[in-house]
Amino acid sequence: MIDQRNHHLFQPLLYQVATTLLATSEIAWPIRRLLRSRKDVTTLLSTVEGVDRAAHEVLLRGGQRIPYDTLVIATGARHAYFGRDEWEADAPGLKTLEDATTIRRRLLLAFERAELTEDPAERSAQLTFAVIGAGPTGVELVGILAELAHRILPTEFRRIDTNQTRIMLIEAGPRILPAFSENLSDYAAKSLTKLGVEVKTGTPVTGVSGEGIVLGDQPIAARTVIWAAGVQASRAKDWLGVPADRAGRVMVQPDLTLADDPNIFVLGDTAHVESDGKPVPGVAPAAKQQGQYAAKLIRARLTGKAAPAPFKYKHMGNLATIGRNSAVIEFGKFQMRGWLAWWVWGLAHIYFLIGTRSRIMVLLSWMWIFLSGQNSARLITQKETLKDEQ
Amino acid sequence: MIDQRNHHLFQPLLYQVATTLLATSEIAWPIRRLLRSRKDVTTLLSTVEGVDRAAHEVLLRGGQRIPYDTLVIATGARHAYFGRDEWEADAPGLKTLEDATTIRRRLLLAFERAELTEDPAERSAQLTFAVIGAGPTGVELVGILAELAHRILPTEFRRIDTNQTRIMLIEAGPRILPAFSENLSDYAAKSLTKLGVEVKTGTPVTGVSGEGIVLGDQPIAARTVIWAAGVQASRAKDWLGVPADRAGRVMVQPDLTLADDPNIFVLGDTAHVESDGKPVPGVAPAAKQQGQYAAKLIRARLTGKAAPAPFKYKHMGNLATIGRNSAVIEFGKFQMRGWLAWWVWGLAHIYFLIGTRSRIMVLLSWMWIFLSGQNSARLITQKETLKDEQ
Structure with missing residues (x-):
């Protein structure tokens, strides 16, 4: 191995x-x-x-x-940038643990910088988040991000109102969650809108930089961009x-x-x-x-036994969460959505975790978040702290 | 703030x-x-x-x-190198979360590299660990390191025997845990020796490099060096x-x-x-x-009230753990050592943690380690992976 x-x-x-x-x-x-x-x-x-x-x-x-x-x-x-590899530095993808801690650090630093700055334009750019690509990863990211901005962080900042945070989910195709049935895509889009997410379908990204993104020919100042597209x-x-x-x-x-x-x-x-x-x-x-x-x-x-018949893929269904208490699930013709779907999703994922310890710990973390409303792992670590960046 | x-x-x-x-x-x-x-x-x-x-x-x-x-x-x-700041790169100290994950990564990579290499000299240098400074931090580090090498890792490697790991605790002064009474220092030194640690007192370090350390004029090949001295x-x-x-x-x-x-x-x-x-x-x-x-x-x-009397420090005692089931404790004239001291130490530290969630989680982690013998957080992360280093 x-x-x-x-x-x-x-x-x-x-x-x-x-x-x-x-x-x-x-x-x-x-x-x-x-x-x-x-x-x-x-x-x-x-x-x-x-x-x-x-x-x-x-x-x-x-x-x-x-x-x-x-x-x-x-x-x-790995994630791919459709030939625009230079976008990677400003729009990290999510495939490894390092990717996850990089994105976590950027999200948290954006709120910190918004609180610190005295420039209204910079503040609003720091409070603008763009997630590119509306498969399950993109949808799940904006869902939690919206809850973070609107439900968890507001009591913790004094100079900014994190309810003003602008969160965009950008998809080049005609609808979000394209692998799901159309009615579940619609449900997910409406649920995200209710959470305060701007869902932009049929909108290809034409530029990414340290300043933000370009949609068509419209530049948008967004200091945090996440890539969930290819x-x-x-x-x-x-x-x-x-x-x-x-x-x-x-x-x-x-x-x-x-x-x-x-x-x-x-x-x-x-x-x-x-x-x-x-x-x-x-x-x-x-x-x-x-x-x-x-x-x-x-x-x-x-x-020395006979070889098995050729590989045949058995599709197990599609699952995606929308924030912390809703999900969409599809097994063949069977569909589910809302909070009960979230619990089915949660139990399925606990089941697939490896080892008793992880199962207990993840279950406890979720229950804690559910009961206390407080996320557990809001640490900014790694070398690239505010200190080293400026 | x-x-x-x-x-x-x-x-x-x-x-x-x-x-x-x-x-x-x-x-x-x-x-x-x-x-x-x-x-x-x-x-x-x-x-x-x-x-x-x-x-x-x-x-x-x-x-x-x-x-x-x-x-x-x-x-x-921060840690200080007595004017030898160039030692820091090869002998990181332990003050921040980043320091801790840096040391964790180096420890784990040393075992990985020992397993990977086919050169016996390199293998033995990778399996040699030196901790410089024998205050509580140094003593606590070598204690767990010895248990990791001798009790947890042996079943997981195939090419190396992690029981061959050499762990040195190096102290310039005459005894370890100098803030403690002499009998507790002696007890700690004997306990560490039993765990397989080489305790070297009265031994100043005269050199640190990527190859290892120099004690007096004797070079020792040790790829992992940790600074716990000043x-x-x-x-x-x-x-x-x-x-x-x-x-x-x-x-x-x-x-x-x-x-x-x-x-x-x-x-x-x-x-x-x-x-x-x-x-x-x-x-x-x-x-x-x-x-x-x-x-x-x-x-x-x-x-507008009267100022309090000048600050007066009230010494609360000294505590240090030795491995995962022993500790030395001193409150004024009262002394404790062994496994019961470990539990007193553990409860005191759980008490001082902030918040119910942390207390539950740390208690569960310790109980899990105690019952299963398996450490929970053995991840090598951050940018400096094996991939980027070579």
């Missing part, structure tokens, strides 16, 4: 770290600890720089070579020298292996595989199903 | 964040939240760059000036242009004000004040007593 990070991350709750609801250690676990009882697994913290397919070796930064018989690549995706697969295609789709995902066979090498599997957000004639979406349930499939196939090969 | 950080930190448990027992949010709270019900207090996140005593204004970075009638300065201390007061003396002691602490009157300005108070680690003919030590109970004294004096002035 080779990873460049020492922890496994539960990405579906990452937006709650970014918005101060949860602490980092509540949704991430050391890989080593998860695998400690598997004496046949060696975990290495290192960065892969390539694969020598002729020698059957993985190349690590620093020059080490790790031999393999079967290689499974599941190196995920993803780009990891560089596995370059390591392997194989064809990929437009998002950089490696084209794999129906059994998740390379066309020219049955001993190399590519899974999850890094793979392009079709099921029922459609590409499998880049979501956690799909990656987990692929992991199980690959394990089954490898085991069949090692024990 | 002006602070360059957005949180108040409970420093006595900082070593537990550095050694993966607790998460950052369990021992730090947003200042704004602590003061939210005090409508007459405005909190500003900013860095002070000076005091204009003639104009009665505090100068903030960025050019803002904040007027005052009474000014209270309690800006603390402190230097904040720069308040420069802001005020007043005399200070050797550690940079401002000399104040028995009522904690400047000799030439009764409207400026200096408290805590930044102040040099005598009580019963001895300088008041730089510990949390002393700072809290000074805060209460200053509040009392200011209130007396505002209400």
